[in-house]
Amino acid sequence: MALNHHRSCYYRQDHHETVGENKEKRPKFFINDHADILIEILKRLDGRSLCIAASVCRLWCTIARSDSIWENLCFRHVSPPPSVRSVVLALGGYKGLYMGCVRPVRSRLGRARRASWARDEVQLSLSLFCVDYYERLGGSNSNGRLVGESSPSSLMFLCKPVNV
C-alpha cells in the first residue's frame, strides 16, 4: 500500500484523479462487513500470515482463531479423509494439529518434500497428534514419568531446532 501511495505521488494529476475517483467511488465495500469474503481470503493464507492477521482487529482475530480456517490450512493440498473432522476436533482442534504437528512436519521435510507425500505428511501429523493427546491424558500417576517431571513431550523432537 505504501508503495502504491508513493507511486501515485509522482503523478500529481493521476493522484488528483485517483483521489477524485476514490471520492467518487468511495468504497461501499468495507471488507469487515463481509465476513464470508474475509474468511475466503484468510483461508488462503499461510500459517504465519494468519497469525499476523489475527492481530489486525477483533473481527479478524475471531475469524483467524476459528478452527475451520486452520482446517483448510492442514488439508490444503489433500482431500481430507472422511470423518477426520470429528477426530481432530476431539483431539484438540485443527489449530493445535497445525501448530503442533503439521507445521513442523512440513518445515522439517521442506528440503526433501515431494508433492505426492502431502497425504502421508498429513497422516503422520495426525498420528503424532494423537500420540501427543494420549500422553497428555492424566491418569492417576502412570504418565510414564517420575513425579515432578516436565510435561509430556513425545512431540518434543519436532520442536527442537534443526541445524540449518
Add this chain to the structure above:
Amino acid sequence: MKRDHREISGATDYSSGSGSRADSSSIGNSIKGKLWEEDRDAGGMDELLAVLGYRVRSSDMADVAQKLEMLEMVMGTAQEDGISHLSSDTVHYNPSDLSGWVQSMLAELNGPPTPNLDPVLADSDFNSSNPQHRQRNQSRVFHDDSEYDLRAIPGVAAHPPPKSDPDSDSTRKRVKTSMSSSGSDGDGSGSSFSSPKENGIPGTVTESSTRPVVLVDSQETGVRLVHTLMACAEAVQQDNLKLADALVKHVGLLAASQTGAMRKVATYFAEALARRIYRIFPQDSLDPSYTDILQMHFYETCPYLKFAHFTANQAILEAFATASRVHVIDFGLKQGMQWPALMQALALRPGGPPAFRLTGIGPPQLDNTDALQQVGWKLAQLADTIGIEFEFRGFVANSLADLEAEMLEIRPPEVEVVAVNSVFELHRLLARPGGFEKVISSIKAMKPKILTVVEQEANHNGPVFLDRFTEALHYYSSLFDSLEGSGVAPPSQDLAMSELYLGRQICNVVACEGMDRVERQEPLSQWRSRMETAGFSAVHLGSNAYKQASMLLALFAGGDGYRVDENNGCLMLGWHTRPLIATSAWRLATTESG
C-alpha cells in the same frame, strides 16, 4: 656436579644453582650451557625457587622442569574433566617436594604420554634418567583414525607393567645423539641419575631397543581405549581376573579423557566388565515401572521406538483392512505408546472403525499397582474421544512363556481378527531353554492373522563371551553415536535417561549369565530362520510403511544419519551404515487352523 640440562621453551627461565659451569662444555653443548651459567647455590638447592618456598635440588632441576612441562602439556591436551581430579585427588604430603609431587601426579596418569615435539627443541640435548623417574610408555606403531577399528596390536593393549627401572628407556624426541653420552659418562660424582643406557639414543619414535614415545591425542587415546576394553574382555574370557581388574581401571582413566559418545559407551562397558569381574551382578528385578520410565525417555529422544511402532502399526493396519472386529495382543504393553496411532488410523479408516480389543501383557509390579489397568484406562479414554469401540484386558506374567492361549479368550477368526505384536520381547525368551518354542506354539494357537516382530539387529547371543562383547561394543557405540547426533542439548534429562536405558542393557549383556542374561539379541537372519522353522511365512511390509518410516526419520534432527532399508520385505532402521532395528511381519504358513 654434573648437570643435565635442556632448553625449556616457553617456560620461565630456570636458573640453576649447581656447579656445572665447568662441566657444561664437557657436555658438548655450550650453547645450552650458557643458560645455566646463572646463580649457583653451593648448598645444592636452587636459590630462586627456594625463595618461593620450594626446595628443589639443583640437580633435579631439569628433571622437575621437564616433568612440569609434561604435566602441563598433558593437562592442556586432555579434556577438562579428565585430569582435574588429579590436582584435587592426588595426595600431596610434602609441599616443598615439588619434584615428588609432580611425579606422583604423573604417576597417576599411569604412563603419561610425552607431548609431541616442539620443533625448537628438536636439537636440544637431554638425558634423563632418574631413579624416581617412572615412565611407562607404550609403543604406538600405527596411526588409525577410526575409533572403532579393532585391529589388535599384539601385546601392547595389555596393561603395561609398572617399572621403576632407573634404566628405563624413555626415549624422547628431544633426545640428542651421542654427543651427550660422553659427557655424562665421564662424570658420576654428584649425579644421582646418569644412566649410560640413556645416551646415544637417536631421536626417533620407533626404536628397536626402546619403547617409543606416546603421542597425546584424544583420537589415539580413543583407539587405545577400545583396545584396552577388548583386552580386558579377553582377560575375562580367559579367566585372568587380576589382569582384567587392572585393565578395567585403566579403561576408566582412559575413558575420562574422551568426550561424547565414546566416553559414555566406554564407561558403561567398563562398569559392566567390573561387575562381571567382581561378581556384583545387577539386580534385574528392578522396578519395572522404572524401566518403563527410562524407555519413555528413550522413546522421545530418538526414533527407534517410534519407527518400531509406526512400521508395526502399518503392517497391522493392512492386515485389519476389512475386519469389523479386531484384537491386538501386545506382548509388552509398557505405556501403550504404540496404540494411539493405530487407533487413530483405525478411526479414520474408510468404512468406519472396527471394534478394537487390546490385550496387554506386562511384568508384575513391585508395588502391586495395576499398571496395566491404568494404561488400559487411558487408552479407553482416547478411544472414547475418537469414537472407537474399545475393550481392554491386562495380563501380568513374569515371562511370556507362562502364557497360554486359552487364558486370552481368543474368539474365532470369523468373529475377530487377531494380531500379535512383540517389540523387543522375543529375544528375552532365549534365556530360558524351550521358552521361545513354547511362546511360538502359544502364538500359533491364537491363530493370528499377522505377527509383528521388532528386534534389535545385533548378535548378542553367541556362545563365546568375547564375541558377544565385541558385537555389543560395536552395536551400542553406534547407538550412542546416534543419540549424540540427535541434536538434543547436552544437559537434557531425556538424553541421560535414554543412555541409562541402554546402559542397563549393556550391563545385562556383559555382566550377566544364564537365565539372568535376558538381552540376547539376535540378528534378523536368525529370527527369520527361527520363524520359518516354526511354520511362519513372511509378510512384506509395504511401501506405505517405508514412506512413513522415511518421513518420520527425516523429522528427527540428525535425520541425515538415520537410514531406512528394506531387506526382503523387512524394514531396518540404521545409523549410517549400521542397521540397528529390524521390523518384520509374519503369518501362519498354513492358512487353515493348524
